[in-house]
Amino acid sequence: EFIASTDFFFRPVNTYTGPDGLLYIIDMNRGIIQESNWTRKGTFLRGKIDYFNIANVNQRGRIWRLVHDDFTPGPKPHMLDVPAADLVQYLDHPNGWWRDNAQKQLILLDDKAVVPALQDMATGRKNASALGRLHALWTLEGLNAIDKPVLLTALSDADPQMRKAAIWISERYLHQQDTGMITRVGQLANDANYDVKTQVLLSLGANKHPLAQQITxxxxxxxxxxxxxxRVRFSLDRNEDAKKYGMKLGSFPAPERKLILAGSEIYKGMCSPCHGSDGMGLPTNAAPALKGAKHVNHDRDFAIRILLHGLKGPIEGKTYPSEMASMKDNSDEWIASVLSYIRYEFVGTSARGVKGRQSAVVQPEEVRKVREAYTSAREAWTIDELEKNILK
Structure with a gap:
């Protein structure tokens, strides 16, 4: 901490480095900064707000410039008034404000005449710092003027951030299954820097080329x-799963996805003739709808007991021609699969307000615990019994 204020309304919310090299402080300069929910009438804070009359202190934002006694501010920039050729030098400026804005302006101007100068800077032919080379490399990419010779040089740069950026930019060639570029990028899998190794995995991990897969x-x-x-490998696998199974199912871990898919096949063959393929039941009213049913989505134990032991009697005041048969002769995994699919596919808002498919999966271990609690034979449940025993 290096700054304080006796001004009660000094509310610094952000800081920036300016083009002159000085520190700029954004000051909200406001009385009340809490949300209204915490400053209602009758609260402790509202009493203080009214006592000091600070509710009227607003719309007074300020920008402070902090100047060090021993520092001479830099010159005012005129980047919008100069040609692209004059901006290249600022890519190596010691102040990041100049580097960032010079790069942005060069790309906006889209003047390809500066490409040779940028290539000289990016490849080190022109004496420049690592930051300058990095800005030049990305500016070439932004101008769509990158080429293999520049990238190959950057892949051998002494600075690891340059090597990392070169791998990233080389993806335009990697996506074309360019064996030569895959080979060269793959050599950096043995780089001493882990940022570089991570970028190799990011850039090659999803590539279907056999060489890319071998390297990763x-x-x-x-x-x-x-x-x-x-973690990178895990994320790449998740992305592939999303492409194969869709964004919803692809977001599940592989073991849980396996349960849901297995349950889908069981449901189509055994359950849909009564409950309907869409979980909405049938016109014959052979069985209740499952889509959004609270007795399925409410609690795992609730659903497990129904499938293990069966269900009889009225359901929400309605009587059906037949009762739900016990499925206890099937394995724990079989029951977990069916319930996982039903809770995933026909998910609704439960009585506890739990939404979404991520809580859908029922694990075989959960089925086993319920099964062990009822080692002796028992009759089918009724809804009243379940609610009395489970819902508190």
Whole structure:
């Protein structure tokens, strides 16, 4: 902490480095900053607000410029008034404001005449810092003027952030299954820097080329304990699952997805003739609808007991021609699969307000615990019994 104020309404919310190299502080300069829910009449805060009359202090925002005694501010920029050729030099400026805005303006101007100068800077032919080379490389990418010679040089740059950026930008060639570029990027799987290794995995991990897959497998095998690489692999696998199974089902871990898919097949063959393929029941009213049914989506134990032991009697005041038969002769995994599919596919808002498919899956271990609680034979449940025993 290096700054304080005796002004009661000093509310600094952000800071920025300006083009002059000084620190700019955004001050909301307002009396009340709490949400209205916490400043209602009768609350402690409302009493203080009214006592000090601070509700009237608003719309007074300020910008402060903090100047160090020993620092001479830099010059005022005129980037909008100069040609693209004059902006290239600022990509290597010590102040990040100049680098960022010069890069943005160069891309907006889209003047390809500066490409040779940018190539010289990015490849080190022109003496520039690592930050300058990095800005030049990304500016070439933004101008759609990147080429293989520049990328190959950048892949060998002494700075790891340059190598990482070069891998990222090379994806335009990797997506074309360019074997030469895949080979060159793959060599960086042995880089000493883990940011570089991580980018190799990000750029090659989803590539279907056999060489790319071999490189990523070897990279993971050589770094089995690296958490970042493991998380990247996990994310890539999830993305592939989403493409294959859809965004909803693809978001589930593979074991849970397996249960849901198995349950889908069982439901279509055994359950849909009574409950309907869409879970809405049939015109014959052979069985109740499952879509949004609270007795299925409300509680896992509720649903497990119904499938294990059966259900008889009226359901929400309506009587059906036949009762739900016991399925206890099937395995724990079989019952978990059916319930997982039903709760996933026909999910609704439960009595407890729980929404969404992520809570849908029933694990075989949960079925086993309920089964063990009823080792002796019992008759089918009624809704009244279930609600009395489970719902509190």
């Amino acid at each position: 497998q070897e990279l993971l095998a050589k770094n089995p304990d690296n958490e970042m690489l493991k």
